[in-house]
Amino acid sequence: MEATVLYNVPHEIPWQVYIPLYFYFTGLSAGSFILSTLSTVFGIKRFKPMALPAAIISFLLLLLAPVCLILDLYQPSRFWHTLVPEYFNRMSALSFGSWLLTIYPIANLIYIYYIFVHNDRVTRVLGMITVPLAIFVHAYTGFAFALVRARAWWHSALMPGFFLTSALLSGIALLVVVALLMDRFRQDKLDEELYTSLRLMMVGILVTDLFWNGSFWLTLFVSTADGYASVWYALHEKLYVYGEIGAGMLVPLAILILPWTKQNRTWLCVASLLIIGGVFLMRYSVVFIGYEIPLS
Amino acid sequence: MKEQEQGIVQLRGREPGSVESAGTQSGPARVKRLGMLVDQHRCIGCHSCTIACKSENNVPPGYWRSWIKGIQKGTFPDVGNFYLRRLCNQCDVAPCVQVCPVQATVRREEDGVVVMYYGKCIGCGMCIGACPYDARFFNPFRHTADKCDFCVARIDQGLEPACVQACVSGALIFGDLDDPASEIARQLARTASTVIKPELGTRPKVFYIQAEHSLKGRIKYSDEFRQGILEYHNHIPSSDASYWKRGR
Numbered sequence: 001m002e003a004t005v006l007y008n009v010p011h012e013i014p015w016q017v018y019i020p021l022y023f024y025f026t027g028l029s030a031g032s033f034i035l036s037t038l039s040t041v042f043g044i045k046r047f048k049p050m051a052l053p054a055a056i057i058s059f060l061l062l063l064l065a066p067v068c069l070i071l072d073l074y075q076p077s078r079f080w081h082t083l084v085p086e087y088f089n090r091m092s093a094l095s096f097g098s099w100l101l102t103i104y105p106i107a108n109l110i111y112i113y114y115i116f117v118h119n120d121r122v123t124r125v126l127g128m129i130t131v132p133l134a135i136f137v138h139a140y141t142g143f144a145f146a147l148v149r150a151r152a153w154w155h156s157a158l159m160p161g162f163f164l165t166s167a168l169l170s171g172i173a174l175l176v177v178v179a180l181l182m183d184r185f186r187q188d189k190l191d192e193e194l195y196t197s198l199r200l201m202m203v204g205i206l207v208t209d210l211f212w213n214g215s216f217w218l219t220l221f222v223s224t225a226d227g228y229a230s231v232w233y234a235l236h237e238k239l240y241v242y243g244e245i246g247a248g249m250l251v252p253l254a255i256l257i258l259p260w261t262k263q264n265r266t267w268l269c270v271a272s273l274l275i276i277g278g279v280f281l282m283r284y285s286v287v288f289i290g291y292e293i294p295l296s
Numbered sequence: 297m298k299e300q301e302q303g304i305v306q307l308r309g310r311e312p313g314s315v316e317s318a319g320t321q322s323g324p325a326r327v328k329r330l331g332m333l334v335d336q337h338r339c340i341g342c343h344s345c346t347i348a349c350k351s352e353n354n355v356p357p358g359y360w361r362s363w364i365k366g367i368q369k370g371t372f373p374d375v376g377n378f379y380l381r382r383l384c385n386q387c388d389v390a391p392c393v394q395v396c397p398v399q400a401t402v403r404r405e406e407d408g409v410v411v412m413y414y415g416k417c418i419g420c421g422m423c424i425g426a427c428p429y430d431a432r433f434f435n436p437f438r439h440t441a442d443k444c445d446f447c448v449a450r451i452d453q454g455l456e457p458a459c460v461q462a463c464v465s466g467a468l469i470f471g472d473l474d475d476p477a478s479e480i481a482r483q484l485a486r487t488a489s490t491v492i493k494p495e496l497g498t499r500p501k502v503f504y505i506q507a508e509h510s511l512k513g514r515i516k517y518s519d520e521f522r523q524g525i526l527e528y529h530n531h532i533p534s535s536d537a538s539y540w541k542r543g544r
Contacts, residue, residue: 004369008365012434014433075418075419092394092395098397150425294430296429
């Protein structure tokens with residue numbers, strides 16, 4: 001039956017680009033932090049030179065992240081309401097998130113101090129405490145979406161995992177760029193094996209991310225009308241198809257596994273920069289494709 | 297028998313003040329569950345409720361707390377216009393209450409109405425994304441989230457919401473769902489009614505009689521809904537509604 005909408009009221013999208021930026025910064029931060037703990041907690045000596053720079057990057061990004069969140073609020077001066085225990089909503093991922101986002105930078109700073117003074121034993125203990133915090137501070141953003149039943153594009157059990165792997169991916173890619181810069185301007189050169197392991201980690205996580213994406217498409221195509229519409233809309237969105245999937249995942253994956261590009265440092269840098277951009281586009285498309293599916 | 301007769305009389309024309317009498321009957325301490333029944337068979341699509349809502353609640357231009365969604369089906373001569381009166385569904389299990397990080401929107405214990413505490417709201421926008429009915433929006437003057445609250449200032453005074461009072465055809469019935477003597481409870485007991493998106497388990501307290509299914513659904517308003525999704529911005533009602541863009 002042909003039906004024409006005579007009139008209806010859609011409401012505007014309340015969020016600006018700050019929200020995907022916020023997810024992006026916490027993701028980068030969590031990813032860098034986990035890389036930093038590879039040597040201090042998990043004892044992989046190869047990553048030792050990266051421990052301090054990774055932790056410092058992680059902390060600096062954590063300063064940016066809440067700024068983005070507060071900038072997006074309609075009542076920025078009331079941001080402290082999220083930390084009033086009386087207002088705490090135990091059903092809300094955002095309530096937990098605002099506490100995590102307060103505690104995690106402090107823990108991070110203490111951890112950096114102990115790396116700086118080369119106290120390996122304390123660093124290890126602090127790292128063990130802070131790694132779960134880093135994981136949760138990013139996983140909660142995935143849960144904030146996964147717990148919204150209204151929007152099929154968000155309401156998925158895969159979402160927290162997808163957010164975490166993307167966070168790790170962007171963290172590694174950022175550290176590759178930092179490592180390349182360090183190599184260029186420092187006397188003692190970094191181990192070639194470090195690059196190989198970082199590259200292999202990126203390949204592994206890129207494949208995982210592509211797997212997540214494929215799972216999303218398949219399940220949404222046979223889901224409700226909303227789910228079908230979301231994936232239909234997404235596959236018509238140039239930023240998603242060419243930006244996130246193409247330039248952000250497939251091209252870097254090709255660069256990292258093809259035999260004539262994988263050993264080249266310039267190509268490695270290009271691939272890392274593409275991944276850094278692609279992960280931002282992933283946050284962007286999760287937020288805004290979810291919002292653009294009309295509900296009224 | 298007498299009960300039934302009364303029901304028919306009330307169906308034809310609502311008695312003003314039936315809400316308060318139901319409330320006083322069972323004492324002031326009783327917990328109520330206020331709800332609304334929208335009889336789409338009676339709705340003529342006049343938008344009186346939309347206008348009454350806007351003027352009662354000072355809703356800024358370009359924004360609506362409640363509105364009418366209308367579609368036209370078929371081709372001449374077999375053609376029909378159908379309307380769906382939209383407002384906050386006052387869910388018993390409200391997704392907006394669940395996601396609010398500062399408890400700025402809560403379900404009131406005494407009557408089940410989901411209200412906003414504007415002074416608490418930080419304006420994060422999570423509730424707007426979480427509402428399955430798109431009933432929430434940012435109020436550009438108040439700088440907080442805003443939504444229909446059954447005219448909470450009026451119902452606290454024992455009045456009906458503004459839309460119910462404004463309805464010309466008696467299509468809106470407001471009252472206590474838990475009071476078996478109230479008009480809404482009696483109508484609901486006798487009539488087949490639906491809610492919007494029951495599958496989400498939000499347990500809405502706004503019920504519909506004879507609502508057209510393609511209106512209640514989300515995007516599937518025609519067989520060409522794939523194209524409709526890609527051209528959704530063309531369906532915006534007013535020409536100056538440039539706010540339907542990313543960000544603000």
